[in-house]
Amino acid sequence: MYNNDDDFTTGVRDGLRLAKRIYYGNDRSVVAPKPVTPMEKATKSLYPTSPMVYAVIYNPAIVDNPDMPSYQPHVHGRCDPPALIPLQMNDISFEVECYLDTAFVTMSGSWRVHCVMGDADCSCRVAIPMGEEGSILGAEVEVARKSYSTKLVVDENGEEESAAVVEDGGLLKPHIFTLTIPQVDGGSNLSVKVRWTQKVIYKDGEFILNVPYSFPEYVTPASKKHPKKERIQLKVNCGLTTDIACKTTSHPLKERKREPGKLDLLYETLVLTWSSTDFIFKYHAFTTNLFGSVLLKSPSPQSIDQRDMFSLYLFAYPDKRRKVFRKEAVFIVDVSESMQGNTIELTKNALIAALSKLEPDDFFGIMAFNDQTHLYSSTLELATNESLKKANEWIDTNFIASGGTNMSIALDQALELFSGTSKSIPMVFFITDGATENERQICEVMQKQQKNKGSALFPRIHTFGIGSFCNHYFLRMLAMMSRGHYDASYDADSIETRMQMWASKASSLIMTNILIDGPDDLEIYPSTIPDLCYNRPLIISGRYKGKFPEKLEAKGTIADMSNFTIDIEVQHTNDIPLEKMLAKNQIESYTTQAWFSEDKELEEKVAKISLETGTVSEYTHMIMLKTEPHYKPSKSGKTGKKQGKKKPDQEGLKTEKIYTLHHLGLGFGNMVATFENIPPRFVRAPSQTDKIVSATGNCCADVFSKCCCMCCIQACSRINNQCSVVLTQTCGFLTCSACCE
Incomplete structure (x- = not known):
């Protein structure tokens, strides 16, 4: 995870200071941007909360107004890390399409390099926050005579990954995508178009769309004469034939078209300053109790998988009279040394909040683990006020970050705590920040125990x-194998809130052990049907062959342990892009299975789906392409680009790869970091300097680790000058050899 004072926030802070050098003249229609006050610095994050573009400044001397030079005194030195000056935004437009729980967002905007001299250039860094569980689909940037675009490729030899540099682009944070455009002239405009997907949250019977749209005041153009227009086009298709009602909207929307289950809305207005609030839209369908549907669609002729597609979704409308299951919950928390500091404190807060939401007839247990396990009680206890108070005191006393990470012993002991009765739902809430080498073995053991006990009595293992x-x-x-719920937090700021949401969703079960009666040749993602909860829709998708039934019957168990059946309507659809909606779930499911089974063919299949749908995966990489005019060489051997006023002869467009973005996947853990108890963070690729220092350090460590420290010191104190010169040259040679490797 990033600290508040990392390179990015330091660069933005320095950039805002440098921006004060820009002279805007005496025109009354021009208003200089307000500086950030110390109070605002303390309360506001410098990470982007809306689409942003920054000028990357290494040489502060080039910072000036390209239209009105101020001839300020020369500034000596370089910025390290580079200063990031937020560019002023000329125009912004969003197109958002919501289907079920997925939103496809297309952002188009224009920014001007207002802070660099007209005869100088700089790189520009685009930063896009992508909303809840956002995933990048692609980006296009146009500048004078050039255009840039992203493309997914398969990295068969590992060359793309080794060539990736963080500064070129990738994920600044899991929800913030960045890319860098080189050599942009001062005073020029950049047109940026970025596409991504994000989740539509379902909570308390309503759908909530939240798109990052909160622009800082300093991106508003200085001139009041420049018209500023905001535009958001929103299309909603909930997949039902009932009407949709809008409950809350942050920006005034005009209804353009309404059909059963569909809405077409538009927000368009001229503004004095850009929006300072995110775009939030809440809506619900006119229905009660459980509702859902099955959508069917045939694949396109170009698809690598010619089986038909389906998506089943089931939502639980809030009903206070509806019972939830009685629970037996065991909370297993990693308290290894890497969890020290703020991480363990936030985890404790979230755990105490989760315990407070247990019902009086629920049973609970708590286990802290590192190299060993530490139990709150050898048996599960009723969630009474007195026992919860004692549990909170035990957590404060025993949650001390120290030691290593041993997951298998913790999970094995936790399973022994359950009573094995069918009158309650056994649950394990497993929280960790590390990785171990026996993870596949742990999964195999859990599979065997599930087979022996039966899936109905085996605990749901919810992982975080x-x-x-x-x-x-x-x-x-x-x-996935236990019908549990997985979630994660990559950012220290979101640990407590995401963990509380995860525990709340997993605890609000209203229907379990769900089965569907589809065609015989049916493949679903995820491979095991999860339980239905209040605040989490049940959405499964997949492929099938043969004829799908006109009505689908879903069977399950409800809170009073009786069987429950619901008939779900089946409909064919052409206006919902199922292939794109299924891609992320399909890739995640296949990647999980490929990791567990070490199946290379499945990895190749994931890569093909990723390339076909434009969805990122662990087995593909994103590269940046540059397209510019290609000119015929003149008779003198030079291109026509510099031949005076004569228009050069253009042969066409030339496209070339300029760099690889840092890997956009999650990765498969870092056992070295876990072994060394390094606190969790969102990993950045090492710079070239880091690699050289690492190589040098490893080389010297290898040499001197063979010697006793005191013997080495005593020997060095007795050598003459000639020997010391030889020793120094030898160390230098070994260092260079390690760097070459």
Whole structure:
């Protein structure tokens, strides 16, 4: 995870200071941007909360107004890390299409390099926050005579990954995508178009769309004469034939078209300053109790999988009279040394909040683990006020970050605590920030125990990963095989809130052990049907062959342990892009299975789906392409680009790869970081300097680790000058050899 004072926030802070050098003249229609006050610095994050573009400044001397030079005194030195000056935004437009729980967002905007001299240039960094569980689909940027675009490729030899540099682009945070455009002239405009997907949250019977749209005041153009227009086009298709009602909207929307289950809305207005609030839209369908549908669609002729597609979704409308299951919950928390500091404190707060929401007839247990396990009680206890108070005191006393990470012994002991009765739902809430080498073995043991006990009596294992050092596909596998729920937090700011949401969703079960009676040749993602909860829709999708029934019957068990059946309407659809909606779930499910089974063919299949749908995966990489005019060489051997006023002869467009973006996947954990108890964070690729220092350090460590420290010191104190010169040259040679490797 990033600290508040990392390179990015330091660069933005320095950039805002440098922006004060820009002279705007005496025109009354021009208003200089307000500086950020110390109070605002303390309360506001410098990470982007809306689409942003920054000028990357290494040489502060080039900072000036390109239209009105101020001839300020020369500034000596360089900025390290580079200063990031937020560019002024000329125009912004969003197109949002919501289907079920997925939103496809297309952002188009224009920014001007207002802070660099007209005869100088700089790189520009685009930063896009992507909303809840956002995933990048692609980006296009146009500048004078050039255009840039992203493309997914398969990295068969590992060359793309080794060539990736963080500064070129990738994920600044899991929800913030960045890319860098080189050599942009001062005073020029950049047109940026970015596409991504994000989740539509379902809570308390309503759908909530939240698109990052809160622009800081300093991106508003200085000139009041420049018209500023905001535009958001929103289309909603909930997949039902009932009407949709809008409950709340942050920006005034005009209804353009309404059909059963569909809405077409538009927000368009001229503004004095850009929006300072996110775009939030809440809506619900006119229905009661459980509602859902099955959507069918045939694949396109170009699809690599020619089986038909389906998507089943089931939502639970809030009903206070509806019972939830009685629970037996065991909370297993990693308290290894890497969890020290703020991470363990936030985890404790979230755990105490989860315990407080247990019903009086629920049973609970708590286990802290590192190298060993530490139990609150050898048996599960009723969630009375007195026992919960004692549990909170035990957590404060025993949740001390120290030691290593041993997951298998913790999970084995937790399973022994359950009573094995069918009158309650056994649950394990497993929280960790690390990875271990026996993760596949743990999954195999859990599978065997599930087979022996039966899936109905085997605990739901709900998993939560903190940071990027844990193996998120191992945690997905544990949850998927046991009908559990997986979630994660990569950012210290979101640990407590996401963990509370995860525990709340997993605890609000209203229907379990769900079965569907589809065609015989049916493949679903995830491979095991999860339970239905209040605040989490049940959405499964997949492929099938043969004829799908006209009505689908879903069977399950409700809170009073009786069987329950619901008939779900089946309909064919052409206006919902199922292939794109299924892609992320399909890729995650296949990747989890490929990790567990070490299946290379399945990895190749994931890569093909990723390339076909434009959805990022662990087995593909994103590269940046540059397209510019290609000119015929003149008779003198030079291109026509510099031949005076004569228009050059253009042969066409030339496209070339300029760099690889840093890997956009989650990865499969970092056992070295876990072994060394490094606190969780969102990993950045090492710079070239880091690699050289690491190589040098490893070389010297290898040499001197062979010697006793005191013997080495005593020997060095007795050598003459000639020997010391030889020793120095030898160390230098070894260092260079390690760097070359």
